[in-house]
Amino acid sequence: MATVADDIQLQTGAPPRSGSIRGHSYPDAAGHFGRYGGRFVPETLMHPLAELTEAYEHYLESPAFVAELDKDLRDYVGRPSPLYHAERWSRELGGAQIFLKREDLNHTGAHKVNNTVGQALLARRMGKTRIIAETGAGQHGVASATVAARMGLECVVYMGAVDLARQAANVYRMKLLGARVVSVSSGSRTLKDALNEAMRDWVTNVDNTFYIIGTVAGPHPYPAMVRDLQAVIGRETRAQMLERSGRLPDVVMACVGGGSNAIGLFHPFIDDADVRMIGVEAGGDGLASGRHAAPLCAGKPGVLHGNRTYLMEDEHGQIIETHSISAGLDYPGVGPEHAWLKDSGRAEYVAVTDDEALTAFHALTVTEGIIPALETSHALAYAAKLAPQMRRDQTIVVNLSGRGDKDMDTVARLDGIEL
Amino acid sequence: MSRIANLFERLRGEGRTALIPFVTAGDPNPDVTVPLMHRMAAAGADLIELGVPFSDPIADGPVIQRATERALAAGVRLRDVLDMVRAFRAEDTETPLVLMGYLNPIEIMGVELFAAEAAAAGVDGTLVVDVPPEEAGPLAGALRPRGLDLVYLLAPTSDGERIARIGAAASGFVYYVAVKGVTGAGNLDIDAVAAKLGEIRQQIALPIGVGFGIKDGPSAARVAAVADAVIVGSAIVERIEGLKDAPTRIPDALGGFLAELRGAIDGAGAGPVVGAIEGALDATGGA
Numbered sequence: 095m096a097t098v099a100d101d102i103q104l105q106t107g108a109p110p111r112s113g114s115i116r117g118h119s120y121p122d123a124a125g126h127f128g129r130y131g132g133r134f135v136p137e138t139l140m141h142p143l144a145e146l147t148e149a150y151e152h153y154l155e156s157p158a159f160v161a162e163l164d165k166d167l168r169d170y171v172g173r174p175s176p177l178y179h180a181e182r183w184s185r186e187l188g189g190a191q192i193f194l195k196r197e198d199l200n201h202t203g204a205h206k207v208n209n210t211v212g213q214a215l216l217a218r219r220m221g222k223t224r225i226i227a228e229t230g231a232g233q234h235g236v237a238s239a240t241v242a243a244r245m246g247l248e249c250v251v252y253m254g255a256v257d258l259a260r261q262a263a264n265v266y267r268m269k270l271l272g273a274r275v276v277s278v279s280s281g282s283r284t285l286k287d288a289l290n291e292a293m294r295d296w297v298t299n300v301d302n303t304f305y306i307i308g309t310v311a312g313p314h315p316y317p318a319m320v321r322d323l324q325a326v327i328g329r330e331t332r333a334q335m336l337e338r339s340g341r342l343p344d345v346v347m348a349c350v351g352g353g354s355n356a357i358g359l360f361h362p363f364i365d366d367a368d369v370r371m372i373g374v375e376a377g378g379d380g381l382a383s384g385r386h387a388a389p390l391c392a393g394k395p396g397v398l399h400g401n402r403t404y405l406m407e408d409e410h411g412q413i414i415e416t417h418s419i420s421a422g423l424d425y426p427g428v429g430p431e432h433a434w435l436k437d438s439g440r441a442e443y444v445a446v447t448d449d450e451a452l453t454a455f456h457a458l459t460v461t462e463g464i465i466p467a468l469e470t471s472h473a474l475a476y477a478a479k480l481a482p483q484m485r486r487d488q489t490i491v492v493n494l495s496g497r498g499d500k501d502m503d504t505v506a507r508l509d510g511i512e513l
Numbered sequence: 514m515s516r517i518a519n520l521f522e523r524l525r526g527e528g529r530t531a532l533i534p535f536v537t538a539g540d541p542n543p544d545v546t547v548p549l550m551h552r553m554a555a556a557g558a559d560l561i562e563l564g565v566p567f568s569d570p571i572a573d574g575p576v577i578q579r580a581t582e583r584a585l586a587a588g589v590r591l592r593d594v595l596d597m598v599r600a601f602r603a604e605d606t607e608t609p610l611v612l613m614g615y616l617n618p619i620e621i622m623g624v625e626l627f628a629a630e631a632a633a634a635g636v637d638g639t640l641v642v643d644v645p646p647e648e649a650g651p652l653a654g655a656l657r658p659r660g661l662d663l664v665y666l667l668a669p670t671s672d673g674e675r676i677a678r679i680g681a682a683a684s685g686f687v688y689y690v691a692v693k694g695v696t697g698a699g700n701l702d703i704d705a706v707a708a709k710l711g712e713i714r715q716q717i718a719l720p721i722g723v724g725f726g727i728k729d730g731p732s733a734a735r736v737a738a739v740a741d742a743v744i745v746g747s748a749i750v751e752r753i754e755g756l757k758d759a760p761t762r763i764p765d766a767l768g769g770f771l772a773e774l775r776g777a778i779d780g781a782g783a784g785p786v787v788g789a790i791e792g793a794l795d796a797t798g799g800a
Contacts, residue, residue, distance in 0.1 A: 124647060134616060134643045136572040138668035138693055140675060280578055281568065293571045298694040300670060397616045397643065398569060410590040411621030412568040 121431075125314020125401075128437065130430035133313040135400045138297045147315040149220050154322060159215065166211045167326065170244070171201050173208075175327075177334040177491070183461045190344065190484035192477055194464070194494040195331050195359065204467065204496030205327060205355045206237035210306055212323035214241035217304035224248040224303040228292040230257055230285035230351070231422035231469060232264025233496055234308030239273035249273040252291045254284040257421045264500050282415040285351075285425045289399055309352025310429030313400030317429050324358025331491055332362050339489065345370045345480065348493035349472040350390065350443065351423035353432045355495035360441060370442065373432060374476045376418035377445035387416035389428050390436050390443040403430040419448035419504065420468035422496075450475040455498065455505065467496035468504065516609040516637045517662050517685040520559055521720040521741060530737040530778050532557055533722055534771060535613065535746035537564035537580035538597055539589025541757040545764070547600045549753075552764035554608045557775030562640070562744070565594050565614030572642045574697030576747040579754060591618040591627070595634045602635035609637040611664055611685070616644050619652070628655035638662030638685045646682035653682070666690050667713060667721075669705070680717040686742060687717055691725045697747035701726035707739045730777030737781040745774060 121127045133143060153159040167173040176196045184192045197205040210227075217225060225242045227249070229235030235251040242249035251268055255277045258265055268275050281287040289312075296305040310317045310324070328346070335343050346363055348356035350373035363369045378386030386392065389404040396405040398413060406414050406426035418424040435441035446454075451468060454475035459465045466474060470493070477492045484490070498505075506513050514522070524531055534553050538546050550561055566584040570577065591614075598610055612631065619627045619641065631639070638661055644652060646665065653663055662685030667676060670693065679687065691706050692698045710721055723736045724744030736743045752770055756763045 132648050133645065134648055135645070136642050136668070136690075137645060137666035137675070137679075138670050138690060140645050140647075141668075141670040141672055280575075280582075286569065290569050290571050294574070294695045297572070298698065300693055396620060399571070400643070405617075407617065407621065409621065410592075411618035412585065412590070413617075414568075 121314065121318055125318065127317070127430045127434035129395070130402050130433040131314060131317055132402055133400060134397050134402065135313045136297060138300065139313070142300050143313055143315070145220070149216060150315050150319045153216055153219055159219070163212055163215060166215070167208065171207050171211060172199060173326065174330045174334070175199050177331060177338065180458075180462050183458060184481065186461055187478055187481040189481040189486065190488040190490045191486065192481055193335070193343070193489060193491045195327060195491055197327060197355065197493060197495050198464070198466065198470070198497035202233070202237045202240050203499065204233040204237065205324060205358060205493070206234045206308055207240065208326055208358070209308065209320050209323045209354065210234070210237040210241045213304070213306045213319070214245055214247070217247065217306070218245055220304065222302060222304035224250070224299065225306055226250045226252070226292050226295050226303055227306045227308060228252045228285065228288040229308065230254070230288070230424060231420065231467070232257070232261040232268065232500060233422060233467075235273070235275070236264050236267050236271070238306050238308070239268040239271035242273065243271045250295065251275050252278050252288040252295070254282070254288045255279045256283040257285065257288070257424075260504055261421055261500055262503065284416070285421070286399070286413065286427070293399070309354040310357045310431060311352045311399055311401060311403065311427055317401065317431055320354050321357045321361055321431060324354050325361045327355065327358035327493060328360060328362035331359060335489070335491065342366055342369050343491045344484065344488040345372060345490040346493075347372045347374065347473050347477055347490055349374050349423060349469050349495060350428060350432060351376065351387070351425050351469060352427070353429035355493050357429060357431055359491070359493045360435070364440065371435070371440065372476065372480070373441055373443045374473045375443060375445040376420060376423035376472055377447040377450070378417040378419070380447050381445055385417040386445065387418040387424050387426065388445040389426060390432060391445045393426075395433065398427050401430045403427050403433045404436070419451060420472070422467070422469040423472065444476055446472050446475040452505070452508065454478055464494070465498035466494060467498050468501045470495045515660060515662055515685065516607075517560065517611075520609055521686065524559065524741075530740060530781070531559040531720070531722065531742035532771070532775055532778055533560045533562055533724075533742050533744040534558050534749050535562040535564060535744065536749060536753065537566060537577060537584050538594040539566060539584035539587050540580040540750065540753055541583045541760055542587045543589055543593060543597070545760045546597050549764045549767060550601050551605060552768040553771050554605055556768040556771035558608065558771055560609040560611065560742070562611045562613045562746070563594060563598070565591055565612055565618060567615040567618055570615065572695055574695035574747060576697045576750050576754065580750045583757065591622055595630050595636070598631075598634040598636055606635075610635065611638040611640055611662075612636055613640040613642065616641050616652070624651050624655040628659050628661060632659040632661055636661060638664050640664040640666070640688060642666060646678050649682065664688055669693050669709060673712075673716070676713055676716045680719070683717070683719055686720040686722050687713070688744065689713065689721055689723045689740070691723050691736070694725065696725060699726055701732055701736075703735045703739070706736070710739055730773050733774045734777040734781035737778040743774070743778055
């Protein structure tokens, strides 16, 4: 099995890649994925981003750093996460065999911690004493507060006021971990506004503060750095599938908000042209309704939060409010690498509605005894649509990116129950 | 020579420091902005920065965020801002105007169309805060041939390499962000600013405006002693906010505030003629 160091060397060495992305560097030195990505930030952040890029490129190839990261991923996060064959659900759907990459079994209950463990190690090596983070569903905030607690670093988490209300349990977890949770009531009071506020904090406190962005968006190097830290998901999946079945999966699938769990799963399969990669966006009330959070399916390219990517925006270039039942997908942008994978045709992007996600949430819970996060339920919903169209000897890997405990209030309320 | 270059040339001859007010276009409503601009010019504004409202202003503090939200709620978009510029230019062909904002509304309009319309309307330059020189290729390619200046930010975190890069890319003037933070931040350290301006002037011959943290006459006077231009934003926008329910009173009230700043700046003496930054005088041709 490849180590982190091997993989990083492959990426930063920028060799020609096979398949549809041949000939592109990946990203280039300025952080561009084709026309996407880049570094669109106020001048104050340009030098700190250059320093971060230098540190990231140095340490992620440093054997001592990689060894420490691998140890933390094993002993603290609990990696490798299992690849579980959902036999009963697959039988019920009557088609392809569905495997679940169990990121929900990680410490703190989601894939987010893979990234925060790595960035926290980087923060410490860069001599930063203060961590800031944005969060939507609260999973990244919890994962950031967790690593900050472990390292004795101050931690401030920005969270939209709307999300604060619908993810109360995670807010309490962050506070227990010693983080200060700041309610953001500007704009649409969700994840994008939390990100705005975290950027403002970083501009102000740039000397002592490390900003742990939770997804594969933001200015370079974040999309590449977070991808490299999450790619452990896909590397493990690849090895586990080969060990189990002697071949690669036919489809890998994940939900896409900012897109970190999807890139983490997809990335090690990009050169495997026979593996379909499908990202599932939040269709909200349906794409036709306009009330959704599916920029890849129904948005257009623009610039937000430091990078060029697909956005939900109006004809004047103003960012529009998104809607999703899941706070973690309720974001008007998406990582620039996804924008590039979409345009190149290497990955496919679809959307499922709130209702379809809820149906899948209940289906997995009762057939497999696994309660998924509402974010993850979007990927499950599309797997449930696709599997019956495939043969029984074919396979789909769904990234089970997080567990659903945090969503009990939301789901109960939809069932008319106040907990 | 551009209106902006002319302005600084003239001020240098007169030994004066420029006063540059910032207002968000359309705050608190679209009818206020053009009369306010005229009033500010009459009260001593040398150049006006007009903020283009954007939904996600990551470089702005709470005061300008709220101004942006008021302008957006009043329906003001980039096209409306260009209309305001046209209306202003019908009566004032002298005062340079710089549009300050974020890239996305410009990209959606199309950089070529934006550059053509901005030039035709009478805009003199742009400061697009989320576009560093590294990402400015298409924008610069559209603006320069039409004679529009590209104003860039410099910050306390800008090292020598970045100063050189921005010196090579900028025209008109350079905007030095005096504090690490968003607009409206406090704690202006004038000694640190003077030291950094000395460093910048080693590499950049363009006039240097200083903004962020200038709240009143005394702080404007302190900055005027070391800078080529004093830029005041949040302190103005805060006063507009205080009168948002009596918008007809805004032009006179702000005219009074501008006159106060003007007086403080002119009383501060002749621009950057300060012993501590002698090196600067060569670079700027003296003051």
